[in-house]
Amino acid sequence: MREVALAGWALVRAPYLSLRDGLAEAERRLNEADEHELPVGGWRRLRDADTEQARTAAVNDLLAATLAGWQLAEHQGRWRVRLIPELYVDPAELAAVQVLVLLVEAEGWSRLGRCNRAGCERVFLDWTNSGGRRSCRVHRPAPVGRS
Numbered sequence: 001m002r003e004v005a006l007a008g009w010a011l012v013r014a015p016y017l018s019l020r021d022g023l024a025e026a027e028r029r030l031n032e033a034d035e036h037e038l039p040v041g042g043w044r045r046l047r048d049a050d051t052e053q054a055r056t057a058a059v060n061d062l063l064a065a066t067l068a069g070w071q072l073a074e075h076q077g078r079w080r081v082r083l084i085p086e087l088y089v090d091p092a093e094l095a096a097v098q099v100l101v102l103l104v105e106a107e108g109w110s111r112l113g114r115c116n117r118a119g120c121e122r123v124f125l126d127w128t129n130s131g132g133r134r135s136c137r138v139h140r141p142a143p144v145g146r147s
């Protein structure tokens with residue numbers, strides 16, 4: 001059996017604010033999965049999966065369909081990893097998958113939740129420090145102390 005390497009980086013850690021843009025994009029694609037469908041149907045399968053194994057299989061299909069490879073590239077005076085999307089893939093979609101993977105790597109699947117509002121079918125990604133989110137963006141309680 002071929003030996004498989006895990007990525008060599010440290011896990012991302014809270015606060016996950018730096019992942020917010022990509023996670024918001026992932027959340028949008030999860031909830032609008034029928035309109036932004038890859039051939040593999042990964043976002044819809046991820047949204048509807050009942051088990052962590054099924055969620056993981058859906059994410060791995062998304063990775064296989066979106067990511068063509070890596071390059072090391074200079075960016076704003078630093079060396080960064082440049083992710084190369086498959087030709088037909090929107091780079092924002094690849095970034096959405098990527099940050100979702102980083103969040104799951106750090107926190108497990110508990111950060112992908114289903115809205116607790118009766119009758120709401122939406123799912124959400126929770127990038128709060130506490131991991132205490134229970135409702136989707138539409139039904140999120142108003143922040144305390146702000147109008």
Ligand SMILES: [Zn+2]
Nearest residue numbers: 115120136139
């Ligand atoms: Zn909701």
